[in-house]
Amino acid sequence: MSNERFAQAGIHDYRDRVVLITGGTRGIGLATGLAYGRLGAHVILTHKWGSADEDAILREFAQVGAPAPTIAEADAGSPEDTLSLVQGIQQKHGRLDVFISNVAFAQIVKTLDDYQKRALLRSIDYSVWPMVEYTRQIKAVFGTYPRYVIGLSSIGPDKYTANYDFVASSKAVMETLCRYLAFRLGPEGVRVNVVRAALVRTESLHATMGPDCVPFIERFDPTMFVSVEEVANAILALTSGLMDAMTGQVISVDHGAPFYDNIMRLYGERDKIKLDARPAEKQGE
């Protein structure tokens, strides 16, 4: 389909549009950057603390024919870094069309002893507030808001996930703020949505759940994992122009797994997965 026909269909031409992705040098953030890059967008990927292999990222973008991204070290929890980055984007590109708040950093909770108020507040500070702070700074510097603001969430707010108490709480805050932000920014023509990604094989999952989690789940049902590309495609779809009637929404990318990921399924498929469901005293007979 030609670009004219895309335009007639209401689909944006992303050549020369500008997309900012925080935490964009790995996992979902990087996949999303590549997705936009393939469409010709100028992508800015942020990371904190020298955690990016810049040469490898530049090669990946070159391999898919995307414009070279800007890779910027910026602490999403620092208003000074945020302002400096946004000013830099304004000077270089003069526009910012999409902002994706992907960075998340929260306290892992193993026991109730890990419940500290400041850890919860800091988890929200790092993982949620940047969605607001960046949006504000973009308006302050550019004079307009980005057309699209996307936050990344997870299944934690609705489903028990090991060690995830504060991560999930942060995501719950994000999802609620998304709805209110959409209300407040709607008159400005801004669409604010959250993409809730299910289990994704990323370094972040490994760091949160430990090295045994992925092999354990793969034993039972590897299709429960979604890929970073699938999440990226959902984000792309939300900002394509075709879904502009959607705002203030939390969209799940999960292969439908939350419906059937439960103990009844384990029981129903116990023979298939060789799970001994007999009473403890009869096991081993």
Added chain:
Amino acid sequence: MTRDEIWGVIKKHLSDAVDELDADSIDTSKSMMDYGANSLDLVEVVSRSMRELKVKIPRAELNKLTNIDGLIDLFHKSIQERDAGSAS
């Protein structure tokens, strides 16, 4: 910059990050976690210290640390390398 000055910066940010911490009683041969700091506190302390001292420490180096002395030494080394680089 001296090692003591570096410790002064780190101690200030550690006191800000962790509630009810008696900064003067800190034994630097121990870990920050021994004084009630959680993982986010560690990030905050190191991040603010890097900003104030105008030096960057690779995360891979930080993961090897076991106590506060190790952190001070790492900052000290990085600052010396930075200053040596600017002098040449």
